[in-house]
Structure formats: structure tokens, C-alpha cells
Amino acid sequence: xxxxxxxxxxxxxxxxxxxxxxxxxxxxxxxxxxxxxxxxxxxxxxxxxxxxxxxxxxxxxxxxxxxxxxxxxxxxxxxxxxxxxxxxxxxxxxxxxxxxxxxxxxxxxxxxxxxxxxxxxxxxxxxxxxxxxxxxxxxxxxxxxxxxxxxxxxxxxx
Numbered sequence: 001x002x003x004x005x006x007x008x009x010x011x012x013x014x015x016x017x018x019x020x021x022x023x024x025x026x027x028x029x030x031x032x033x034x035x036x037x038x039x040x041x042x043x044x045x046x047x048x049x050x051x052x053x054x055x056x057x058x059x060x061x062x063x064x065x066x067x068x069x070x071x072x073x074x075x076x077x078x079x080x081x082x083x084x085x086x087x088x089x090x091x092x093x094x095x096x097x098x099x100x101x102x103x104x105x106x107x108x109x110x111x112x113x114x115x116x117x118x119x120x121x122x123x124x125x126x127x128x129x130x131x132x133x134x135x136x137x138x139x140x141x142x143x144x145x146x147x148x149x150x151x152x153x154x155x156x157x158x
Contacts, residue, residue, distance in 0.1 A: 004053060007037030012064055019068050019081060099140045103153050106136045116150060125150045
């Protein structure tokens, strides 16, 4: 009986730590410990004792999940473990639709990558023309992965 209780306790403890330590390893080991406790119950107490251990394992597992995902996020400690806000952002491909053809200024030297300012916002950019000094006027011609593709803006002379 002590082995069953010990295996269930270790299993529940490891399942509880699964919330804090990512990766799934502790959860798998915890589930195996509880399964081992059920196996010991079947071996020592027969079919009725084993079925009672299996039902107890399911009830304890359900209570652990309820605690971890319903009660814990409402506590001060739980609020530190769970994400409650999101970061809104756009990819360069979405930005390219809105920024293609716009003119901006190189904030840093583009050698060939760096940062440009367009409409008061800073964006990562790649110079198709190679090295460009900071302060050079640039024109957005497209997007590649997570950065804008720019070329130097041609200044017309009269």
C-alpha cells in the first residue's frame, strides 16, 4: 500500500511541476509513476483494488488539471506562470503591401542590412544596392522574410 501511495504522490508532484518546467518529460515520468502505482495495486490487491487505483488516478489527475489550469492562474503566483497579454506585430510581407513605394531615411548604415525610418517608424531593411550611408533617402521596393528591401531614392536634378 505504501508503494502505491508513494508512486501516486510522486506522479502528481511531477505532473504539477510540468506547468513550471516545459518539455513534457516530467509529465511523462509522472504519468508512468501513476501507471506503476496502478500496476502495483493490480498485483497486490487483484482486480477490485487495481480498478479502484485506476479510478483514483483519473480523479486525482482531473483534480490536478483543474487546479493547474483553473485555480492556479487566478492566484498571484499563477499569474507569473501564465501569459495574459499578447504582442501585436506585423510581418515584413504585410508591411510591404502598405510600404511599397514609400520613401524613408536610413537610420543606420545599410551594409547591406540595417534600419530605416518610414513614416516615423523604424523597420529592418536590406539594401539591394549594397552599402548605403546613414541618412540616405531610400525607397521600399518589396519585402524578404522579415525585412524590407530598399534601394536608394533617385533625386531628380533640374
